[in-house]
Amino acid sequence: MNSVANKVAVVGSGISGAVCASILARNGVSVTIFESARGPGGRMSQRREVTEDGRELVFDHGAPYFTVSKAEVWDLVREWESRGLVAEWDENFGAFDCISHKFLGIQQEGLTKNYVGVPGMNAICRALCQETGVESKFGVGVGRLEWLEDENLWSLMGLDGKNLGQFQGVVASDKNIVSPRFTNVTGRAPPLDMNLVPGMAVKLQDIPVIPCFALMIAFAEPLFAIPTKGFRVVNSKVLSWACCDSSKPGRSATCERWVLHSTVEYANGIIAQTGLLKPSEATLKKVAEELFHELQCTGLDISQPFFKRAHRWGSAFPATSIAREEKCLWEKNKRLAICGDFCVSPNIEGAIVSGIAAASKLSSCW
Template sequence: MGSSAALSPALADRLVAVVGAGVAGLVCASRLADHGFQVTVFDMGRGPGGRMSQRREKAPDGGFFYFDHGAQYFTVKDPMVQCLVDKWESAGAVAEWSGKFGTYDMMTKQFIEDMEVSKKRYVGVPGMNAICQTLSEHPGVAAKFNTIVAKMDWVEERKVWTLTSKDGMQLGEFWAVVATDKIMASPRAFLKTGLPRPLDVAVPYLAEKVSAVTSSPSFACMLVFSQSLTTIPLDGFNIVGSKVLAWASCDSSKPKRDKLMSSGECWVLHSTAEYALEVIKDAGMEKPSDELLSAVARCLFEEFKKIGGILEPMFAKAHRWGSAFPDVSIAKEEGCLLDEFKRIAVCGDFCVGPRVECAILSGISAAEKVQDLTYLDSKY
């Protein structure tokens, strides 16, 4: 466990690179920055978020529709995570989603409300990505987006890492690296860069563990209705008895969404892994075509419509979530993977579990272990 006391100002010279701007990477980055490290976060996306991203789509009136198309909400059990969430809530980045939740049974056509009042469901405000956006602007953290880290080289003589982007740009030298994106050990890395998988070259034994992680896919369908769906008594619900749909929620019912949205009621549907695997089996993992996504959106909506009393949407669009839920946890007890001699950690939901809280815990663990490396360094 790392010390909570601030470290020497000399640590400002110990630059740390975090690859991946999801919640695990950004929690790690912000905690390291709090202890005097200078941290640079790299992400291939246009902004932070990972599974906690938010999608913006143009509305007919010139405004925008916003959707939390990935993680819908998160719950907290760990006191350390609760302390963090309380701080985010005080800063206005998080709020409780105090709607009605439960399940819908496709066979019996019945809604069953979850009456467990003690269970708090948290969301980012005004969008799920607000948490990661806030963390990416944390003092001591510099976030660089639209950047694919294609190569990581450990320079043994100077005990530093050098990082190179997909287009050959030198991204800098770093005292330590934290990798949070399992694509760095995936065959998809070669498809994106044409180079060997970064973790394979840098730390092959860690890469082997990360590459063994399999994930269940999902498709998200974003819908907008001109009128509220008054026949549905719940704001978010799991769906049982369907081979196509697993979840449906009214995004507009989340706190502060009314100040963000254009006119219309926004809903998000998530497919079952079974359905997503069938589609991917036929279409492959290449970027899905507009035609395929349109067909998926139609299929998910038609299944949703079976609930009854649901009119045609004014907007419908699908998104493939290729690695929605990791099937295994490769560092459940440790919280993250670590090579202390090369000063590289690997963290993420695939280390601890497929929940937002698990990703946060993994990020905390990685920050503590990198922080502890300063004490290891002082022994040599």
């Protein structure tokens, strides 16, 4: 037991898992993060693209910003702000009505504080994954979680069948670890056998998600026809949100970069035609054209971008909250915590709150 004393595996490096790992490490727990992607962040990740002429572009193609209302989150955000990891995105926001072709209710400065990671949304997760006591393994997907009853330990195996180690506790911050969606995408059973945690089974059976396509576009000149740096799109079956990514603090201003998000209706329509597997380049090109065409149909003076690429978020945005009071799911006897925005509220703050709660549960074990 001494060789694995106070060792915890955290599956997923989104903000919930990263916050949980950081708090555990500060409490003296040895933490290993396993992330199937190349870098941290989940839907707070930053996308790097290279144009045909070799120019590098970066986009926050998932969550554009976050807000704070809870005291425990304020404490963390103030610390991150002092470290230069976050800054307030102090711009006006509003809505655009596709029927009247008018901007509505442009928000005045100071009414709401919107925060972003600096120099990208993934900056917070990246810093937390590098803290003392946290070991991060990127590009390593977890294929199986096995409970060793005799040793009272968890054993983790990779998607390639390799042994990833044994741990006293596990935090799963990726809902797909138990979701049938994992099977639909990979053809394999979900990593966590629900028979091991029957008390959680009902809540975790099938968490509904909201799909979304994001369009990343870059312009040589500013879009002066748009009077706000972020706006909801109403009365559109295709677009739901648009923001000027390059207007955020700490971003390069060599060109103007925008990120558009599709409606759920539009994304579901595409997925119904193409399935849940990774979309083809042809599909992504078609989506990019359609999303940009919808922006042009607003009647605004929109020039042609020199870069345009779409990305699909298949399951990043939860459509429900399964543990609003508890803030995370907890199996004390097996020292298993499941956390994420799908537990508290479907936003960044909800994910942070859930990660804090999961860390508290694990910390109480020792």
